[in-house]
Amino acid sequence: MSTSARYLRSLSLATIALLALVATINLLVDPYGLFRVVRIDGFNAIKSQAGQRAVVFKRQGAERMRPNTLVLGNSRAEIGFDPQSPAWPASMQPVFNLALPGAGVDAALNEFTRVLEYTTPKVAVVGLDFLDFRVDPAAQADSTPPNADPMLWLRERLSALVTVGALADSLATLKAQHDPYATSLTDAGFNPMRDYVAIARREGYYTMFRQRNQENAGSYVRGPRGIYLADGRPAPEFRAVERMIDIAAGSAIQLKFVIYPVHAQTLVLFHQAGLWPAFEAWKRELVKRVAGAPAGASVELWDFSGFAPYADEPVPPPGDTRTEMRWYWEAGHFKKSLGEVMLATMFAAPGNQTRWGHRLTSSDLEDHLQRQRAARESFEASRAAETSELAGIINSATSTAGRRR
């Protein structure tokens, strides 16, 4: 055998050995919970990197659990509703949080229908985000769904075994086992935001609020301002809401739509960015759909997007890294403590609800919207400095957007 042939043999064997080593590490550590070969506390029990492949991790987890209660929505729901919380009535256990960061209502519908292929939950709590319903009037109402990838199953597993990303995530998972602030997803799909605890202690809540407000303001001023197409039809996303209502009615599933309790600063930014009329129109459209649910269906729409007594929680001043906020991580994401208050409201016996959160119906919708407007004006007047700072953020975002045009 020539020296070159010996070189190629050594190269091939060493490459195969290295790839096998990497695959074995990834298989055993299993950073995305795909293989479940071993689960050892202190080795791989905490899945700090599962969020990288949240869709696969959660789909598998839900299928294993076959939950009675399903949480759907985006990151606000993922972070806000802990399936292990005692606030869930015992009859609704087990609960699985299938909310996915960045997911719109179409994605939530997709997950809902997938779950129904193997189980029928009793309850579905579905978070609705106004921002997902904004639409460019010139957009086409009909969109083509992406082609299904027939190789997806294999591709997902290969990429979880023999990629540098998976190896990095395996090493990060090993390191995270003894890190109290490592990010993670629980087996029930909840994100406890342990990493945010560390960030809040290092940079302070003010930093997190301001940074996210700046990012969000850019999207508010750049994005569409309405929820209607040019021909007057509402955004296509409403069809996903209608479809969920139909499915829930057909399968006798209790459906609880939740309008997220964003912090008052986000509501003020909506107002300053000129989104408030669309925000109200969106609620009207939702109420119409819930009111039009088939007879006998159990569909509720809960509006938690008010001000007092939770959403106006004061934000600690700049430089304060000691004060902890009780209800919010930043202006867009509420903590599970607030999620528990919401659950207590939604699942309380009739007449026993807390004074926060409002079940929207067509009979008192306009009064409710009027009260919220008044509450916003009151907040803006009583927290003038905060409101002015938010206006500065919107102005800066507007001028940046103008330059880019």
Next chain:
Amino acid sequence: MLFNSVVFIFAFFPLVVFVFFRIARRSHLLGAGWLVFASLFFYGWWNPRYVLLLVASIGFNYACGFYLARLVRDRSTSLAGWVLAFAVTANLALLAYYKYANFFLQIAADVSGHTFGIGHVLLPLGISFFTFTQIAFLVDVYRGLAREYNFVHYALFVTYFPHLIAGPVLHHKEMMPQFQEARTYRPDWESVAVGLTIFFIGLFKKTVIADGVAPFAGPLFAAPGQPDLFAAWGGALAYTFQLYFDFSGYSDMAIGLSRVFGIKLPLNFDSPYKAVNIIEFWRRWHMTLSRFLRDYLYFSLGGNRKGPVRRYVNLFITMLLGGLWHGAGWTFIAWGGLHGVYLVVNHGWHALRQRLGQDPERSTPWGRAFGRLVTFIAVVAGWVFFRATNFDDAVAILRGMAGMNGVMVPAALTAIVPGLRSTLELAGVQLALGGTTRFVLQYAWIGVLLPLTLFAPNTQEILGRFQPALDFRGSAFSATRFAWRPSPTWGMLAALIVTGGLLSLSRVSEFLYYQF
């Protein structure tokens, strides 16, 4: 089909190599024909319709070349000139339609106030490359430097899949003789070992380094705003390294793939960021394009034969058109023009030193270090135009790099050193909310890649003992014991590179030079 895709590495390429050597045992011409077929399949994987365009272009140019050769042989110089002008015009018209039509119509619309539209034209991959190689062929036939070739060999020269999409820009006189050599058609373990090693070094450069640093460049150019000093330099440097490792990685892969067939391609990169002046930079960056522009544009314009002023004008025009070759946009023209100015200044400086009795090729170590620094900064500033979406963005980034938007560091970093925060605030440095991890990672990448590009040996130097490319002249490193050799120990070391490249295949991304 991308070189850095699973289907290429594990299916297409092994199959093509296996079948080629099987067929070539019986007939060299059939072997070459198989490579032409495989190359057209490789091209058609992206868009089958444009295979016809490629085939038509080859047929047209071969026919013109054939006819031209006859005319030259028969000394019909005048008619030959007309035929050449017609053929070159046709080639440029094709390129102009697919690549520049919308750009020029937009200019016409801006000037006249009327709208002209031909709709969206999808740029055929590699059209700039296969047009240029064929124009060079035609010009050389006219000059009597090329003769009519075997059609299969000609088609292979143009379509040869290792270079088809993004170069190197091949020259017929360095390829045709290799297609005629009998040893090309016999498998050679040494060529396979050298070729695969070069290919996998290129794959590592692309998938691990270029794609790894890319996320630290993209956001700055996507939305520059008013970047501060660190943000502007961080993004510009990240792009500087992304582009180099992407394109030189691609070129290494092309050279390596071809070497498996025993066919040597010309070098395209020679550690360009080590250049001590901009003249040297262009001898080290995209070398085959520089060679083409020099031989077929700069010389055609008169080169340096008509006095120093015309020489500078010719140089500037060559670079301006070189910029336009990269893309139909004002930022590319500005980039080319900027490098034209750089070159004029550099040649002027050399002329001044000569007039003062100095040898411009000799400098002190400090002078060389200073030259390298100035050249590097000039090149990075040029890349800002090259990458920016528009002029305003480029200017905003350059202002940031000049410190005109202030200096900002993540507040959390100041906690590492006691008292640093107040010192920085006194110095006017702003403290950013968040972004600490990104800042640290971005500058960690830069901290690794800067010395790597400035001091590490390049691919051809590492493989220097085995004549890795056509025009490799050897280097001091190649003579050391650290240079590669086909031994089992090197096999295990190379396996680390191969494994790194293969493990990074999942994030498949296109090569930056595909768009040109």
